[in-house]
């Protein structure tokens with residue numbers, strides 16, 4: 001897919017098939033994150049944790065259920081894999097912007113590969129602010145200087161990704177001045 005088609009084809013997926021994503025595909029998606037623009041090129045301030053199996057993703061979901069007290073909570077909808085972006089400066093706006101650039105690149109790479117993707121922010125924030133953060137870090141095997149900021153859930157899905165000619169967004173104001 002060319003770039004503009006890929007941008008127009010991306011959409012959030014919230015129903016995934018129970019099928020593992022091959023390692024080389026995950027590596028390709030991770031490479032897209034490494035091409036993202038990063039403020040002042042402080043690349044070393046960011047860290048990616050790839051949950052490569054459904055078993056690891058289910059462990060994440062179990063933590064979210066424990067944190068929320070909701071035994072049916074399912075923030076990643078049975079994804080086959082997840083990539084969590086962490087940063088050294090979780091209180092800096094720029095770190096969230098950096099993570100978002102990496103995440104969007106990964107969403108687009110997944111779309112190009114016909115793999116469903118979802119930007120998962122809420123559950124990461126809830127775990128980050130909770131007493132379960134040490135167990136979340138442990139699941140990610142995260143080096144201690146990093147804190148989780150955002151994530152992408154990934155999986156094969158029934159949806160096909162075709163460019164949509166009209167954006168879903170009809171509400172954002174635009175002025176050409």
Ligand SMILES: Cc1cc2nc3c(=O)[nH]c(=O)nc-3n(C[C@H](O)[C@H](O)[C@H](O)COP(=O)(O)O)c2cc1C
Pocket residue numbers: 010011012013118119120121122123168
């Ligand atoms: C910063 C950010 C945080 C998001 N967090 C979540 C989330 O925690 N859970 C979720 O299901 N979707 C999340 N989304 C996905 C949005 O709900 C989705 O992009 C929006 O509804 C537009 O739909 P589309 O992605 O299909 O175009 C997030 C998107 C962004 C950009």
